Amino acid sequence: MMNNKEVVKQVIDAFLRLDIETVLSHATDDIQMGWPGFFDLAPGKEALREFFKSVPPMTSATIGDLIVDGDKVAGTGFIASVDENGQPRNCFFCDVYELEKGKVKKISSYMVFEQKQPQ
Template sequence: MATEKGKVLQQMNEAFVHGDFDNVLEHVTDDIQWTQVGGPFVKGKEAFREACREMGWHGPDTTLTIHSIITHGLTAALEGVVEMIDKNGGKKTYAFCDTYRFNTFKNGKIKEIRSYVIRIKK
């Protein structure tokens, strides 16, 4: 049975791949910190929104497969695969794992995300 935080993370990631960033932003604090390992560091809600847009993982041809969601206290992790069609019509596949830290135990918002992403070449 999925926890409330697990449901929020699933909903948020589904909204992300569909480009529904208003929905994503409902679940983060104003001072959100996003570390993309090997990539940029983002701080603040508006910078987070812009970074999400620039990432390009959203669109009608993007699919998300979530393999697991683990929640415990103020922390959580979600791992899965995103498949997308790039602007040149080529298919790209990425495996990812995000770790999360919430600001409160119950009904909290996400204050930190750390993302690990690997492109899978088939």
């Protein structure tokens, strides 16, 4: 059986590849996901599956640190993507995963989008 850090590393890697079925294979049936201060998805795998249909393709992504505290794992990283107008969009993330019996029960995602500096 994988430890919590290994589970979250596989989940983040699958998210970054937009492989939602692998993500869901590591999730509880009532998984919750949200962006504090922005929105929360309805609980359950189907809500997560539907949400990911609208996620834009990523041009590159990296996983940074994974920090474990019992059944919670925080994972950081970087995502480069293209917005609906074809413009590059970069963001940095820190996701907090709560696990139950080796499955992801809750994800709180914090994202910061890179701001273009005036030239």
